[in-house]
Amino acid sequence: MTHSPLTAWTAPTSKYNDIGPRAVNRLIIHHTAGGTNDGNIAVLSSSSREVSASYCLLTTGDLVGIVPEEYRPWTSNAPGYDNDRNSVTVETVNTTGAPDWGVSWAQVEKLAQLAADLCKRYGWGRVDRSRVVGHREVLPGGYTECPGPFLHGQLNNIVDRANAILSGATGAPAPNGEEIVKEFTGGSSRKAPQKIKGGNTEYITFRDKWTDDKWGDRTIARGPGFLSGTINIAMEGEAGTRVAFQLVRETGENKNRLQIADPRKTIDSLGKLSFQINFNRRLAEGQLVRLLARVQNGKEVEVTEFYWDGGRSE
Numbered sequence: 118m119t120h121s122p123l124t125a126w127t128a129p130t131s132k133y134n135d136i137g138p139r140a141v142n143r144l145i146i147h148h149t150a151g152g153t154n155d156g157n158i159a160v161l162s163s164s165s166r167e168v169s170a171s172y173c174l175l176t177t178g179d180l181v182g183i184v185p186e187e188y189r190p191w192t193s194n195a196p197g198y199d200n201d202r203n204s205v206t207v208e209t210v211n212t213t214g215a216p217d218w219g220v221s222w223a224q225v226e227k228l229a230q231l232a233a234d235l236c237k238r239y240g241w242g243r244v245d246r247s248r249v250v251g252h253r254e255v256l257p258g259g260y261t262e263c264p265g266p267f268l269h270g271q272l273n274n275i276v277d278r279a280n281a282i283l284s285g286a287t288g289a290p291a292p293n294g295e296e297i298v299k300e301f302t303g304g305s306s307r308k309a310p311q312k313i314k315g316g317n318t319e320y321i322t323f324r325d326k327w328t329d330d331k332w333g334d335r336t337i338a339r340g341p342g343f344l345s346g347t348i349n350i351a352m353e354g355e356a357g358t359r360v361a362f363q364l365v366r367e368t369g370e371n372k373n374r375l376q377i378a379d380p381r382k383t384i385d386s387l388g389k390l391s392f393q394i395n396f397n398r399r400l401a402e403g404q405l406v407r408l409l410a411r412v413q414n415g416k417e418v419e420v421t422e423f424y425w426d427g428g429r430s431e
């Protein structure tokens with residue numbers, strides 16, 4: 118009765134087949150297309166519906182063991198397809214509905230950990246996209262849209278992160294919460310916190326360079342893709358100092374300003390300023406988005422926080 122050491126607890130079921138020794142050779146990733154954590158555990162384990170999975174991955178990132186890995190779960194098959202014969206399957210409970218069918222970053226990270234764990238225990242050597250597949254990839258086109266756009270768009274990241282885990286990477290990997298300060302225009306690359314001196318000519322640019330969304334890098338993303346979330350920035354400086362923000366979308370040499378609510382701010386009486394910009398936008402191939410800030414002439418502020426909290430889908 119084998120479950121991954123990552124398993125938080127188990128919800129046993131009799132919904133599986135004992136087909137003799139299995140050579141587990143891949144992880145098939147699913148989403149639940151809705152429902153609650155408890156509801157999905159019940160559907161997969163105790164309900165009379167003829168469906169189960171090796172694991173149910175809750176929105177909290179907790180991995181619940183359902184069908185032990187020795188047995189074939191009832192997850193990804195269709196007439197003429199025995200996809201689950203040598204597969205471990207995971208049903209990922211969604212955090213949002215159509216059209217993105219989101220999941221949490223804790224779940225994305227746990228999927229990478231699970232892929233790395235299976236790789237070690239079943240001797241795959243390394244993880245690649247033949248080892249981590251989406252449900253829709255093992256059935257004819259149009260049969261299912263599982264997993265949804267957000268999770269399907271994370272499969273390459275999950276493979277990259279799994280291999281990073283296998284090579285000993287530690288630390289917070291998920292693309293949310295990472296600071297995106299890269300460098301100033303004309304300046305060298307410096308990490309936050311950094312001083313921004315007020316001037317009266319140029320906007321000071323945070324060259325966040327959304328070049329890709331690979332884990333372990335401070336950069337976030339470049340189009341194409343749908344980006345949804347919040348840009349968080351916090352500054353400290355002399356009370357009363359004025360700061361104005363701009364969000365600019367660039368396509369090659371073409372720049373246009375994106376509307377943001379209430380872009381003019383003032384450092385408060387405690388010497389602090391925090392600002393959140395909600396961002397929900399589809400970026401075309403090659404498009405970048407940059408945040409610009411202008412500080413009142415003669416003043417200086419220090420950036421104490423600057424990070425992106427959100428998701429990306431294709």
Ligand SMILES: [Zn+2]
Pocket residue numbers: 146147148252261263264
């Ligand atoms: Zn599925």
